[in-house]
Amino acid sequence: MSDVNRTLARSIPETEIHDDADLLTRLEQRLGFVHARQRLGIEQDHAQRVFGGGGINFFHPENWYSMQTLMRWTFKLAGMYEWGRRNARNIQVIHNPVRHRKIPAAFKGFRLLHLTDLHVDMDEAITARLLEITGSLEYDLCVITGDYRAQTYGPEEGALEGMRRLRERLRGEAYAIFGNHDSIRMLPPLEDMGYRMLMNESALIDRGGEKIQIVGVDDPHYYRVDNLQMAAQGLDLSCYTLLLSHTPEIFKQAAHAGMDLMLCGHTHGGQVCLPGGTAITLDSDCPRFVGRGNWRWRDMDGYTSTGAGSSLLPVRFNCPPEVVVHTFYPG
Incomplete structure (x- = not known):
């Protein structure tokens, strides 16, 4: 075991060290020492905390699992639980046109399928509906902006199986x-399945000899391991550039960094909303105008999807789940 692996293994029970040796080696080689150690360390230290310390966001309702029981019984006593479950299975397909002067002519009509907040191990009926929809859609490229696991800690096997099926x-x-919601331990298996994980990295998409750029950052909300500067190294900002971020919270940094389009999720659009779609809470440190749907900040366009899955409980009110097909047009 390398020195890095020994360092990372100190936070792992002795019985798990040998089983995790290959994983730790892959994470070290894939992410480097600092990113791997930071991500794993925070997962260990804050796995079941409601209140985060050390500069991480102070309050995380998604970690407060006793709230799930309270909410479930509240909805059941009000006769709303099954109604909310039906709403959560009713995934909508949203078609969103994207126009920008920097979109190359070769990308006219290019369709980008955007999935987010899948939580594929929470409710089999929701996951089955997601698989049915994605299998029937026409698109050129898929991007997914995080949250594959239902809980924020614990086993990953159910989420990985759902992602394999997807x-x-x-x-x-x-x-x-x-x-x-995602553990860094999920990185190697997801990449083995064929997902191209962007861990503060970028990729170039070629179509007819013309190109656009995709930038992806690690979670900015809880783990705070996003590094836009690293991800954007070597980018040609005269080329149309879209950013994948789990949360819209870094929208100002993204706009100032020259991103043209930001795709994100995390907020679930509120998930439980008042009539008319007004969110009770967005669980996100950002203004409400970036909490759902299309928005714009300075020269950057943005879209925050309500997501296909549900958080805490598989229920929704006045906030339908969605998958989004963004269609590009020069303009």
């Missing part, structure tokens, strides 16, 4: 990033 339905390449 990958079998997706056509062509699928670029993905991590959210605050």
